[in-house]
Every structure is written in structure tokens, then in C-alpha cells.
Amino acid sequence: MIGSLGFVLGTTLMYATPLIYASLGGVISERSGVINIGLEGLLAFGAFAGATVGYYTGNPWLGFIAGGVGSGLIGLIHAISSVTFHGDQVVSGIAINFIGPGLAIFLSRKFFSGAAMTIPVEYKIPKFLPGVFPKYSFLDNLLNQDWTTVIAILCAVVMWFILYKTVLGLRILSVGENPEAADTLGISVRKIRYSCVIMSGVLAGLGGASMSLAVASNFFPTLISGHGFIALAAMIFGQWKPHGALGACLIFGLAQALVIFLGSTSISISSELLSMMPYILTLVILLGFVSSANAPAADGQPYEKE
Amino acid sequence: MSKKKSTLTIILFSVLIGFLAGGIILKLAGYRPLETYLVMLKGIFGSPKFMSYSILKATPLILTGLSVMFAFRTGLFNIGAEGQFIVGAITAAMLGYYLHLPYVIHPLVILLIATFVGGLWGGLAGFFKARFGVNEVISTIMLNWVAFYLSNFVVTIESFVKRINVSYSIQPTASIRILGEWKTSDAGRAWLMEHPVLFDMFKSQVNVGVIIAILAVVISGFILNKTTLGYSLKAVGYNKYAAEFGGIDVKRNMFTSMFIAGSISGLAGGIQVLGISHNLSTLAAMEGFGFDGIAVALMGANTPIGCLLSGLFFGALKYGGSKIQTPPINAPSETVNIMVGIIVLFISMPKLIDVLKKSIAARKKVK
Numbered sequence: 001m002i003g004s005l006g007f008v009l010g011t012t013l014m015y016a017t018p019l020i021y022a023s024l025g026g027v028i029s030e031r032s033g034v035i036n037i038g039l040e041g042l043l044a045f046g047a048f049a050g051a052t053v054g055y056y057t058g059n060p061w062l063g064f065i066a067g068g069v070g071s072g073l074i075g076l077i078h079a080i081s082s083v084t085f086h087g088d089q090v091v092s093g094i095a096i097n098f099i100g101p102g103l104a105i106f107l108s109r110k111f112f113s114g115a116a117m118t119i120p121v122e123y124k125i126p127k128f129l130p131g132v133f134p135k136y137s138f139l140d141n142l143l144n145q146d147w148t149t150v151i152a153i154l155c156a157v158v159m160w161f162i163l164y165k166t167v168l169g170l171r172i173l174s175v176g177e178n179p180e181a182a183d184t185l186g187i188s189v190r191k192i193r194y195s196c197v198i199m200s201g202v203l204a205g206l207g208g209a210s211m212s213l214a215v216a217s218n219f220f221p222t223l224i225s226g227h228g229f230i231a232l233a234a235m236i237f238g239q240w241k242p243h244g245a246l247g248a249c250l251i252f253g254l255a256q257a258l259v260i261f262l263g264s265t266s267i268s269i270s271s272e273l274l275s276m277m278p279y280i281l282t283l284v285i286l287l288g289f290v291s292s293a294n295a296p297a298a299d300g301q302p303y304e305k306e
Numbered sequence: 307m308s309k310k311k312s313t314l315t316i317i318l319f320s321v322l323i324g325f326l327a328g329g330i331i332l333k334l335a336g337y338r339p340l341e342t343y344l345v346m347l348k349g350i351f352g353s354p355k356f357m358s359y360s361i362l363k364a365t366p367l368i369l370t371g372l373s374v375m376f377a378f379r380t381g382l383f384n385i386g387a388e389g390q391f392i393v394g395a396i397t398a399a400m401l402g403y404y405l406h407l408p409y410v411i412h413p414l415v416i417l418l419i420a421t422f423v424g425g426l427w428g429g430l431a432g433f434f435k436a437r438f439g440v441n442e443v444i445s446t447i448m449l450n451w452v453a454f455y456l457s458n459f460v461v462t463i464e465s466f467v468k469r470i471n472v473s474y475s476i477q478p479t480a481s482i483r484i485l486g487e488w489k490t491s492d493a494g495r496a497w498l499m500e501h502p503v504l505f506d507m508f509k510s511q512v513n514v515g516v517i518i519a520i521l522a523v524v525i526s527g528f529i530l531n532k533t534t535l536g537y538s539l540k541a542v543g544y545n546k547y548a549a550e551f552g553g554i555d556v557k558r559n560m561f562t563s564m565f566i567a568g569s570i571s572g573l574a575g576g577i578q579v580l581g582i583s584h585n586l587s588t589l590a591a592m593e594g595f596g597f598d599g600i601a602v603a604l605m606g607a608n609t610p611i612g613c614l615l616s617g618l619f620f621g622a623l624k625y626g627g628s629k630i631q632t633p634p635i636n637a638p639s640e641t642v643n644i645m646v647g648i649i650v651l652f653i654s655m656p657k658l659i660d661v662l663k664k665s666i667a668a669r670k671k672v673k
Contacts, residue, residue, distance in 0.1 A: 081654050087655030087657070089654075092655070102642075102646075105640040106644060109638040221591075222590055225591040225592060226447075229447045229450075232443070233447050272462060275458075276452050278451075280448070283434070286434075286444060286445065
């Protein structure tokens, strides 16, 4: 029983990890007032960049960083469109969702002689506490996660601290709520928004790389299929807060883990019907409370200096 | 009028940039852009068969584009076209197999029901938003996945599955292909041999789908521009509060709008099954008809006729793009997605185009 619980919780964390990175990326961008619907594309490109650099250097950490840098650059495109040219942020995000995966598969074919998938890396991201607890014990299942999982949770904590406990955080929040007022106080709306959108790309890219370097060991076109949209939903579900997004991703991971767990037991429910549960569950929870009220006030609005 | 003109300029300019940027990316990656584009172009217009395939590729995109456009016009974002498409496809595949009706009536009944079911799937998101304040972006994303797994579940039902991962095909009476069985009969072959253009064209799954899509374009244009319903829907899209003050039932409008949007996507799914696939198979990942529809709506400037043109454009590019993957070009077909992404990106920033125009004008003055 306790072993099963460990399995479920461990799987929860594994599934939640890429979602946590991406939805934190969503949080940081939207708190500064820039809608980022392009998380899916950013995840895909990060997954590709991570797997490719991981393969060629033989170092998963370099791959992980490359995932962040790569998608950070794609995020820069979104920033240029949204901040400098006051573009429609939703439209620009959709463009990112075409460019990111398109470029990822394009380059994959270039680097891996025509194949849409990269060659599996030799070294994946290492585990957090290997061999500390007996194999398959409760603590091993729960705590011996990929390092990327640990870093994801750390990122959530750090972002919470920055947003709510530092001057920088206050500036970001004020730019997202009332850019005119922030500008009057001498805060550069442009700088804050640029940094936040690029950071959003970096985080989503790390999430993608955590997918291709820790959960799987290579990039392929269906590796990222809808994770970005789930992360987007988790961000809204979590009320645009880092801890809320973290919680929402964990709920989502838990639902996935339960599907896998129930599928492995003798309970005979169709796995397809089981797989629907996380999504139905999310809908039901959403129906329970109104969620649209807490978006940052200036989310989606370009700021033009008078 | 001038606004329409400037929108058109922005879109044409963006398309131009899309091709230029695609060319630059191809060049940087070591391919020959001009030849690649030539192969793409030949792959679209090179023969009656190619053109017919391009139209077949475009048909679902025109419809999902229309669906997304309809919701956009009323201030809602329908990311759920994908799921609405899927439930339409499920409906068509099942009714096509289990239901027994005469020719013509069979597909008509199926498409009506598929349209309705798609409408319900979309309407559900509208209802959640109106009644519970749930953001339609999240609810449609969730409903997409429910539809996705529902489709895969249906392909496991014992009386419906033909072999693993593939369902039985629809009855011949349900098909909307033109010259369906006749074209492979002796008489059909003989006749087609005498008409080489048609012979070539009918190598593809030519069906009435595109005609239905054009009808849908006309009808949505009519609803949006010529009816009270369309007026009130657009009023909500422009300004929810003003509309409410003016006596329009905003909540009811949310449902209606999402219902119509969903029904168009459901119809698209139905057409795809009755015209092209004739059955369901297990999906490994989302097929992307709904997501492509978002790009179609945007490239079509959120107008019905625009969706028709941009749907044809995207569909043709997708088909032509599949041709560059083979020798002698060997370029990735994903070039097309990158190009479409860049086009959408530039459409998102009309201001950049203004800046460019002004700088060109300024340069001319200097000269």
C-alpha cells in the first residue's frame, strides 16, 4: 500500500515537472502584462535544443541549459512583437506555436540526417538521491527524482520569493497591473517586459529539455503534444501565481499518475476513459470557482508611452 | 473601407515576408530556396490531381478557420476547434457504419448530426463561461483532450473495431466522394480514360466537401453581416458592457457563438470522415486541424471570405510542402509551418509594417 502511494506520488512529480517550468514561464510573462500562449512552441523548441546539445556534447546539463537558451531566443521574438511593436500578443503567441515546433523538426532533420527525431542521449539528467534509499521503497519512489524535478520546485520557490518579497517583484507586478503608474515612478516597462518574456522562454525551454533529457532521452515530434496548453491552463487555474501554478501542475500530475497506477492494477477500466479523467477533473474543479477575475489588470495590453 | 485596405496590405506584406524568411532559413540550412519553392509550386499546380489534393487538404482548414473566426468575431477564443472536429469525426464514423440509410440521405443526416454534436461540444465551453465564468481557453483545451481520448476509446469498442487501432469503414451509402465506386468499375474506367484531366483528378478522393465548405463560408458571412443575431454577436465582441447596456443578453450570446463555432468544426470532422478517411484510427497525437484553423482565421483577417482564401493557401502549401521532402530537394516539409508562423507573427504587429512603410517613404523623399 505504502509502496503504491510512493509510486503514485513519484509519478506525479515526474509528470508535473515539464508543466511546472512552462506554467511558471507563463506566470512570469503574464504578471508583467504579456500574454504568452506560445508555451507549447517554446517547450518543443527547448526539448529539441536540449536533446541535440545533450547528444553532441554527451553532457545532459549543457543540453538542459541549451534548452533554456534556445527557447529564450524564441521568447525574444515574442518580446519584440509584443513590447516593441505593440503587437497582438495572442496572435504572436500562436505564431510561436508554429515557429517553435516547426524550427525544432526542421533543425532535427538537418542535424540527424533527415530524421524528425534526435538520437537518444547517452547520459540522461541524473537522479537526485541515487542509492540513498532501498530501491522501490516509499522514500526512494518519492524523493529519488530527476534533478530537473528538484530544480523545477526550486524555481517555483524562487519566483514566489522574487515576486512577493523583492523590489524587482514589486516592479514586475506593478508593470502588469498598471504600466502607466509604473512608468510614472520611473520603472522601465519595456525592460521589465522584455526580461520577463525572455525569462518565460527560458523557463519553458528548460521544461522542454527536462522532457527530452530526463523523462524521455530524445526529442521526437509527438514528445510535446499539448503540454504547453495544459501548462497554460494550470497557470490560469493557479490564478497567475507561482505557488498556484505549482499546485495546479501537481494536481494535473497526480491525475496522470492515478491513470497509470489504476491501469497497472486489476481494476478493468478502459485506459482511454481513464486518460480522460485529468481533463474532466480539471473542468469540474474549475466549475466550482470563478477563475477569470484574477488576471493581471494590464495582461495583454501593449503599453505605449504618450 | 480604408481599414479593410490596410488589413489586406498587412496580410499580403506578411505573406511576402513569410516566403522571404522561409527562403533565408532554407538558404542558411544549406538548401536551395528557389528550387524548393519551384518544386512546391509544381507540387500544387503541376497536375489536376495535385490541385485536387490541395483542395482536399484545404477543405477542413477552411472550416476550422471559419469556426475560430466566428468565435473571434464575438470576442471568444476557440482553441477547441480541434476537439469539436474530433467529435464530429467520431459521430460521422459511427453513424456511417451503424446507420443504414439510402444514398444522399445517409450523408446528409450524418453531417447534420455531426454539425450538431460539434455545436454541443463548443456550446459546452460557451455554457461554462456564461454560467460559471470559466475561461473558454482552459475549458476548450480540456475538452480537446476529452474528445481525443473519446475518439481513441471508440476505436476499442468491440463491434466497431475492424483490426487493432482501426475502425470499420462507413457504409458506401454514407460516402460523399464523387464517383465513389463507379470510378473503379469497368464503365467508369473506360469513361475516365477518355477524359485524361478528369482521370488524373479523380485519382484523389474528390468529394463534395469543398462545396459544403464554400456554402458554410457564405452562410457564416450572411449570419455575421446580415442578421440581427450576427449584429448582436459582433456587438458583444466589440464591447461586452456596451452590448449588455444596449439590452443584448451577453451570456446567451456566448453560448450561441460557441455553439455555431463548434458546429462548423464538427461539420469539418464529419466531412473529413465521409469524404477522405472513411474510418477512425487511434490517434497518437492531435492532428492539428483545429490549431491550423487558428492560423487560417488570422491570415484570413477574421472574415469568412478571408478564411476561404487563407484555408486554400495553407492547404495548398501543406500539400506542396510535402513534395520538397523527397530528392532532389530533400528539404524539411516543416518549412511550411515555419513560414506560416512567420506570416502570423507579422500579422500580429501591424505597427512594424507601418514603420517599414514610413521608412521606405522617407527614403524616397530623400532621393
